Amino acid sequence: xxxxxxxxxxxxxxxxxxxxxxxxxxxxxxxxxxxxxxxxxxxxxxxxxxxxxxxxxxxxxxxxxxxxxxxxxxxxxxxxxxxxxxxxxxxxxxxxxxxxxxxxxxxxxxxxxxxxxxxxxxxxxxxxxxxxxxxxxxxxxxxxxxxxxxxxxxxxxxxxxxxxxxxxxxxxxxxxxxxxxxxxxxxxxxxxxxxxxxxxxxxxxxxxxxxxxxxxxxxxx
Amino acid sequence: xxxxxxxxxxxxxxxxxxxxxxxxxxxxxxxxxxxxxxxxxxxxxxxxxxxxxxxxxxxxxxxxxxxxxxxxxxxxxxxxxxxxxxxxxxxxxxxxxxxxxxxxxxxxxxxxxxxxxxxxxxxxxxxxxxxxxxxxxxxxxxxxxxxxxxxxxxxxxxxxxxxxxxxxxxxxxxxxxxxxxxxxxxxxxxxxxxxxxxxxxxxxxxxxxxxxxxxxxxx
Numbered sequence: 001x002x003x004x005x006x007x008x009x010x011x012x013x014x015x016x017x018x019x020x021x022x023x024x025x026x027x028x029x030x031x032x033x034x035x036x037x038x039x040x041x042x043x044x045x046x047x048x049x050x051x052x053x054x055x056x057x058x059x060x061x062x063x064x065x066x067x068x069x070x071x072x073x074x075x076x077x078x079x080x081x082x083x084x085x086x087x088x089x090x091x092x093x094x095x096x097x098x099x100x101x102x103x104x105x106x107x108x109x110x111x112x113x114x115x116x117x118x119x120x121x122x123x124x125x126x127x128x129x130x131x132x133x134x135x136x137x138x139x140x141x142x143x144x145x146x147x148x149x150x151x152x153x154x155x156x157x158x159x160x161x162x163x164x165x166x167x168x169x170x171x172x173x174x175x176x177x178x179x180x181x182x183x184x185x186x187x188x189x190x191x192x193x194x195x196x197x198x199x200x201x202x203x204x205x206x207x208x209x210x211x212x213x214x215x216x217x218x219x220x221x
Numbered sequence: 222x223x224x225x226x227x228x229x230x231x232x233x234x235x236x237x238x239x240x241x242x243x244x245x246x247x248x249x250x251x252x253x254x255x256x257x258x259x260x261x262x263x264x265x266x267x268x269x270x271x272x273x274x275x276x277x278x279x280x281x282x283x284x285x286x287x288x289x290x291x292x293x294x295x296x297x298x299x300x301x302x303x304x305x306x307x308x309x310x311x312x313x314x315x316x317x318x319x320x321x322x323x324x325x326x327x328x329x330x331x332x333x334x335x336x337x338x339x340x341x342x343x344x345x346x347x348x349x350x351x352x353x354x355x356x357x358x359x360x361x362x363x364x365x366x367x368x369x370x371x372x373x374x375x376x377x378x379x380x381x382x383x384x385x386x387x388x389x390x391x392x393x394x395x396x397x398x399x400x401x402x403x404x405x406x407x408x409x410x411x412x413x414x415x416x417x418x419x420x421x422x423x424x425x426x427x428x429x430x431x432x433x434x435x436x437x438x439x440x
C-alpha cells in the first residue's frame with residue numbers, strides 16, 4: 001500500500017512541477033468552451049441547450065492530453081522496468097498512474113465545470129449536474145485511455161493512435177454524461193437514471209481498463 | 222555499514238536461448254555464477270548481452286531454457302531477486318536526486334534514510350542530493366543509476382545486473398563502482414556486467430557471447 005501511495009505521490013509531483021503538464025488539460029478545456037460561443041454566435045438559448053454537450057466533448061478531448069505520456073515517459077527512460085521489479089502487481093501500478101492522471105486532469109475539469117458553465121449560459125441546476133456527472137464520469141475516460149496508453153507505450157507519436165483507439169469506447173460515457181446533465185434541467189427522465197448508468201460505466205471501465213492496460217504493458221517487451 | 226552474514230546464493234541458467242525479431246541471438250547458453258562471484262559478459266555489438274541481462278532480470282522471456290536464482294526464497298520471481306542497471310538512466314528531470322532515490326525506495330526497495338545516505342555517499346552524490354536530475358551531466362546521471370544498487374538489500378536482491386556500468390564514468394567513479402561491487406561480493410552477492418571496457422575487478426570471470434556463438438556454429 002505504501003508503494004502504491006508513493007507511486008501516486010511521485011506521479012503527482014512530476015505532473016505538478018514545471019513542464020509536467022497538469023494545467024494543460026484545464027487550459028485546453030477552457031479553450032474549447034470559449035471557442036464554441038464564438039462559433040455559434042450570440043444565441044443564449046441555443047448555447048444553454050448545447051452547453052452540456054460542449055462541456056462533455058471538451059472534457060473527453062482534454063482527458064486525452066497527457067494520456068500519451070502516461071506510460072510512454074516511463075517506458076522511454078527505463079523507469080517502467082524498475083517499477084516492474086517492485087512488489088506491486090502491474091494492475092496496482094496502472095491504478096496508481098490512472099489515479100494520479102485523474103487527480104490532475106479529470107478532477108480539475110469537474111471542479112471548473114460550473115465556472116465554465118457560466119460562459120455557456122447554463123442554469124445553476126445544469127452546472128451542478130455537469131459538475132457531478134464529470135466527477136463520476138471522467139475516471140472512466142482515464143481508464144479507457146490507459147489501455148490505449150499501455151498499448152502505445154513503446155511507440156513514438158502514439159498520441160493520435162490513443163485518440164483513435166480510445167474515443168470510440170468513450171462514446172457511451174459521453175452519451176450518459178450529457179443525458180444526466182440534460183435530465184437535471186428538464187426532460188422526461190429522472191437525473192438518477194443516466195447518472196447511475198454513468199457510475200456503472202466508471203466501475204466497469206475501472207476493472208476492464210486496469211486489467212487491459214496491465215496486459216498491454218506486459219506485452220510491451 | 223553493518224556486516225551481513227554471507228548469503229548462499231547462485232544463479233544458474235540452463236540451455237538458454239534468445240530470439241529477437243526473428244533472429245536467434247544466442248542459444249544453448251548454460252552457466253553458473255555463485256555467491257561472491259562476478260561475471261563479465263563480452264562480445265561484439267548486437268550479440269545479445271543486453272537481452273541476456275533482461276532475461277536474467279525477468280523482463281524478457283527466453284525462447285527456451287531456464288534461469289534460476291536460489292536459494293533462499295527461491296519462490297520469489299527473478300525480477301525481485303535482482304537489480305538491473307540498464308544502459309538507460311531512469312531519471313526524472315523535475316525531481317532532485319534525493320527525491321528520485323527516495324521514490325525508488327518507497328516504490329521498489331523499501332529501507333530507510335540511512336541506507337539512502339550511504340548509497341549517496343558511496344557514489345559521491347551528497348553534494349548533488351538536492352540538484353534536479355535535469356541539470357546532471359551524463360556521468361552524474363550514471364552515478365545516480367548505480368546508487369540504486371545500494372538501496373536494495375543484498376539478502377533480497379543478491380544479483381546485480383549491470384549494462385555498460387562504466388559508461389561516462391570518470392576514473393574516480395569507476396573506483397567507487399569497483400569498491401561497491403567488491404563489498405557486494407564480500408557480502409555474498411553476485412554481479413553480472415555486460416561491458417566493452419576492461420573491468421579491473423578481482424577474480425572476474427568472462428563469458429564471451431561472440432565466442433560462444435562461434436563455437437556452436439562450428440560442426
